[in-house]
């Protein structure tokens with residue numbers, strides 16, 4: 274398991290363990306007690322392929338997330354994985370458009386490039402293309418605790434999906450045979466705008482909340498204030514600029 278401490282990964286770990294499947298988690302800091310009991314933690318860093326060997330010993334299947342904004346280093350990481358494992362399940366984005374020569378935004382381009390590297394890696398592969406993950410909304414926590422107004426760019430409505438649902442699909446694909454060379458698109462039950470999502474969170478916590486669309490410059494300031502890394506902020510805003518609210522991210 275890569276990304277085992279993340280929003281999606283920790284759900285995958287917990288659900289795999291509940292099926293009795295042994296789980297080994299790659300951790301940058303294996304001393305941090307952030308894994309459910311029963312998972313084995315082994316130290317390693319995806320930005321340093323040489324550190325991955327120990328984590329991969331006797332591993333058959335790898336759940337791979339790619340936490341970077343470029344594919345730099347990915348071929349070397351895939352080589353190390355292919356030297357040990359038979360299969361990889363990669364968490365990609367539903368925004369990837371197979372028909373496009375170039376993707377419309379940098380994050381979808383990253384995932385398209387990762388997918389093609391994986392397909393050439395010699396590993397058996399399955400791709401899970403997820404729509405917007407609901408846990409992104411954790412970035413709004415401070416704004417919700419404060420004025421109750423979430424300020425953000427005017428991006429397309431998407432079929433926001435709960436990370437637990439992504440994990441349920443991931444576990445099936447990791448455990449069952451029959452998903453080789455398959456690309457599964459994962460969505461939540463309905464397409465929601467950010468305003469609808471913020472409203473739903475308000476209903477759930479019993480406080481009226483509202484979303485306020487702001488121009489890109491103000492959105493940049495807010496995303497940085499929310500604690501998102503600057504390079505990610507620029508990639509998200511590039512996506513927001515091309516997506517605009519008139520278009521849906523998925524079809």
Ligand SMILES: NC(=O)c1ccc[n+]([C@@H]2O[C@H](COP(=O)([O-])OP(=O)(O)OC[C@H]3O[C@@H](n4cnc5c(N)ncnc54)[C@H](OP(=O)(O)O)[C@@H]3O)[C@@H](O)[C@H]2O)c1
Nearest residue numbers: 276277278279280281301318319320339340365366405406
């Ligand atoms: N957000 C979306 O709407 C969306 C949509 C489609 C696909 N995705 C993909 O889903 C993936 C997972 O999302 P998430 O929300 O679960 O991520 P997340 O909560 O941000 O977690 C990132 C994980 O990556 C690990 N990590 C970071 N740098 C690492 C490194 N150098 N070596 C090894 N591990 C490293 C972190 O471990 P530490 O504990 O060491 O920090 C953490 O477990 C994303 O990477 C993205 O590509 C996201």
